[in-house]
Amino acid sequence: MKPETPDHSKFPENNDSVSTPKHESTERGWHAQADAPRTASGRVEQWLSPMVRRVRERVAPHVPESVRSASRQRSVQVGAGLAAVGVVGLIIGGVAGGDDEHDVAEAAVAAPMAASQGEHKKADPPQTRAETKTEAKGEQPKQEAPVGPPVEGIDVSNHNGNVDWKKVAADGKKFTFVLASDGTNFKSPKYSEQYHGAKDAGLIAGAYHFARPDESDGATQANRFLDIIDYKNDGKTLPPVLDLEVDPSGGSCYGKSVNEMNQWTKSFNDTVKQRTGKDPIIYANPSFWKQCMGGTDAFKDHELWLAAYEVDSPTVPKGFQDWDFWQYTDKGKVPGISGSTDINQFREGFERLKQLAS
Secondary structure (H helix, E strand, O other): OOOOOOOOOOOOOOOOOOOOOOOOOOOOOOOOOOOOOHHHHHHHHHHHHHHHHHHHHHHHHHOOHHHHHOOOOHHHHHHHHHHHHHHHHHHHHHHHHOOOHHHHHHHHHHHHHHHHHHHOOOOOOOOOHHHHHHHHOOOOOOOOOOOOOOEEEEEEOHHHOOOOHHHHHHOOOOEEEEEEEEOOOEEOOOHHHHHHHHHHOOOEEEEEEEOOOOOOOHHHHHHHHHHHHOOOOOOOEOOOEEEOOOOOOOOOOOOOOHHHHHHHHHHHHHHHHHHHOOOOEEEEOHHHHHHHHOOOOOOOOOOEEEEOOOOOOOOOOOOOOOOOEEEEEEEEOOOOOOOOEEEEEEOOOHHHHHHHOO
């Protein structure tokens, strides 16, 4: 599985030009104007003093101990300031409108209570992709496994020949993808040996199909692929993979429009989902996804296996949130395999990888 050309230069991508604008933080105080005569101010202060004392006594029991004792965050200070302004407004309104002391005091107590309830409300955390998918199906979100450091794996085809999978496993590789079929007619003669050999050595394994949309429709190729791979939901098998690359014969999109490529891909994926219950993993590189798929986000909920060589961090194609697997070289050296092979990373760690295989 080799991209037609590297999608990026040999130098790390530079994101330094993208920066977040800096905003200077300013504090704005509330300035009261002392326009009223001093004598009137004294009378208001004298009238307010006992009422403020009663309001404090009634509000205090409802304020959490942590709020009374801990230093307040800026957002809480602003909320408290607004609540205080509301209280003063109610009291001043009571003076002007002639409300009796009891009504004003009751309103003054209610205002900070409402503010207190509001300031403790927490925003809902962002949904993960798994939660979004299960919610769309009306299911309960699956408990996510913890994220860990990236783990490495390989992918192989009939060109790699015999593989000593015990040596591969001893080298720390945790997973592999194995070519099963290509287009309408080709079946890898090494598939069963490589696939089951990897599983027997303790690796998590998945099968992939090289798509040739000019040979037959997506459902036909998906059904033939699934008839070959012996897919089992056994906790050791990754979802089937659709390998989408430009036509090896001419570097084009198999003579199809962007819309036709999207429809072909949907047909393949729907067939896999119907037969296995799994959304296929999509293998692609950025140039193919832009050229032949038009940067569609129709498959954004699928795991993305991204091909991008000789970069420190790959560019994620438009239409996907992030990569899940990254094929970062086709010149890897791994014990147990003669010659070069592709090496990949799974970015969320071994526990998440096992969850994906369950």
